[in-house]
Amino acid sequence: MSFSQKEDPSTLVLFDVDGTLTPARLFISDEMKTTLAKLRQKVVIGFVGGSDFSKQLEQLGPNVLEEFDYCFSENGLTAYKQGKALASQSFINWIGDEKYNKLVKFILKYLSEIDIPIRRGTFVEFRKGMINVSPVGRNASTEERNEFEKFDKEHNVRAKMVDALKENFPDFGLTYSIGGQISFDVFPTGWDKTYCLQHVDKEGFKEIHFFGDKCYEGGNDWEIFTDKRTIGHSVTSPNDTINILNELFKLN
Numbered sequence: 001m002s003f004s005q006k007e008d009p010s011t012l013v014l015f016d017v018d019g020t021l022t023p024a025r026l027f028i029s030d031e032m033k034t035t036l037a038k039l040r041q042k043v044v045i046g047f048v049g050g051s052d053f054s055k056q057l058e059q060l061g062p063n064v065l066e067e068f069d070y071c072f073s074e075n076g077l078t079a080y081k082q083g084k085a086l087a088s089q090s091f092i093n094w095i096g097d098e099k100y101n102k103l104v105k106f107i108l109k110y111l112s113e114i115d116i117p118i119r120r121g122t123f124v125e126f127r128k129g130m131i132n133v134s135p136v137g138r139n140a141s142t143e144e145r146n147e148f149e150k151f152d153k154e155h156n157v158r159a160k161m162v163d164a165l166k167e168n169f170p171d172f173g174l175t176y177s178i179g180g181q182i183s184f185d186v187f188p189t190g191w192d193k194t195y196c197l198q199h200v201d202k203e204g205f206k207e208i209h210f211f212g213d214k215c216y217e218g219g220n221d222w223e224i225f226t227d228k229r230t231i232g233h234s235v236t237s238p239n240d241t242i243n244i245l246n247e248l249f250k251l252n
């Protein structure tokens, strides 16, 4: 669908994925799909998440490239407009292997020395635009994820580790973001969700709305939520997103 066919092609609405369009790491509901389809008749829509594209496909469905006007994975490092790939960047090219090795050696040593009740696999996930570090490991089941999240709320495992990384690598130009349940993202400063806005800057949108659930300082929606170019909406759940959309864009 071309932008000119929409009721208001000068408005873009961007969504975070986890906690905003879907429950954390779970799947989009039929109600959300219907709401987005109605919204898309009116305005330009897109999503921007920290996860890679394959995970977003699992969560949002196999037809995301047809169902969203913009798809931004890894904060926009991988980007699609109307189903076509836009130019992309990579974390490893930016940081270089020498610094990267120092960072990962520190992380693995640190993780081997802390006390946490369970460990599974994949403690460092190498992505195109970032690394994702998980003390429990990305192979944790949903139940194990919930347990870790609870443990972390009491013991601040992730927050303490981020402090240690900041202290040990002050000149690496890295940002650390605790966005989900069991991990945190590490990426070059500026490569937060605002990174995706460079793909839409030239389109001349009059309004860019952003919906996210981690809009507090330190959350991974904070930078784009507070960016001058966006109108931010902080939501508490996918249902809250639907309610705000219905009211704001008169979808009923």
Ligand code: M1P
Pocket: 017, 018, 024, 025, 049, 050, 051, 052, 132, 179, 180, 181, 182, 183, 184, 185, 220
């Ligand atoms: O989208 C929020 C975060 O979702 C996942 O976090 P976790 O596995 O900790 O729940 C990850 O994909 C993370 O990169 C992302 O920021």
